[in-house]
């Protein structure tokens with residue numbers, strides 16, 4: 001029987017994925033990784049995994065990767081905010097933690113294929129958007145190592161979240177899992193990223209708001225409270241129209257604000273590229289945040305840096321986020337916005 005190692009989070013998606021893989025004739029082995037140190041959170045998830053394992057009669061493993069997660073994902077997240085970036089820990093984690101550890105553990109167990117409950121599609125060469133556009137997670141997967149792809153299965157890629165939930169509710173032992181509240185977007189952030197940062201650095205430190213010409217026009221609570229495009233939580237004296245954060249100077253604890261048109265960007269530079277194609281110059285579409293539409297662009301790559309000229313302006317481009325290239329639904333690659 002063909003075996004597959006399934007990354008199980010204890011949530012409805014990966015739990016339901018286990019049932020799909022079994023129906024397809026796989027012998028499923030599950031693995032749960034403890035990435036962050038919130039034991040209560042793990043306990044709840046592990047309870048769910050035990051329940052699924054019992055339902056399906058599958059073997060599962062609980063693996064501690066807290067130290068690695070701390071160094072490879074958590075620390076860069078905190079350091080990123082301190083440096084004035086808007087980090088994207090999930091896209092980073094998928095490359096340096098989740099899939100790396102999943103593949104390594106599969107190798108240890110002598111299993112060829114790995115699976116997750118991501119809403120995305122792969123043909124072993126490329127990643128494509130999942131059919132459920134409201135749940136598609138291809139953006140977060142742009143950074144996967146190419147050599148991983150032939151070993152990955154995404155059983156939910158052609159399914160709709162709503163149907164997954166409905167079907168899971170019909171299975172008695174999955175019912176309670178399907179009824180649980182969805183997990184937050186970043187697994188180690190329980191409430192707000194600000195609470196996480198407060199454990200490591202001083203976040204509340206009032207500073208000045210300046211306009212693009214450097215003139216002081218207001219006050220803010222501390223630069224880490226803001227991301228590019230934010231228009232609330234700071235004061236601009238005598239402002240009659242909305243002002244948006246257009247830049248920040250972390251070393252001086254200054255945020256720069258401007259009107260909507262000053263937020264517009266038609267040129268973006270990406271570094272730390274991960275490409276699934278060899279071409280160095282091409283036309284495609286780019287997504288500069290998770291929840292946004294794709295914009296047509298022209299890309300030129302030189303020495304692992306991509307210069308992207310956009311056909312229409314985008315608003316709220318934040319350094320540290322991922323820029324992901326698409327051709328239709330296919331992910332061509334991407335990099336980090338600088």
Ligand SMILES: Nc1ncnc2c1ncn2[C@@H]1O[C@H](COP(=O)(O)OP(=O)(O)OP(=O)(O)O)[C@@H](O)[C@H]1O
Pocket residue numbers: 006007008009010011012013014015031032033034035115116117118183187
């Ligand atoms: N701690 C973990 N250990 C092992 N696998 C995990 C873990 N967290 C997430 N995964 C895997 O990554 C996939 C996507 O994770 P994400 O956090 O986006 O979950 P999700 O879409 O809410 O799915 P789920 O309902 O399965 O939690 C999960 O479906 C699962 O396969």
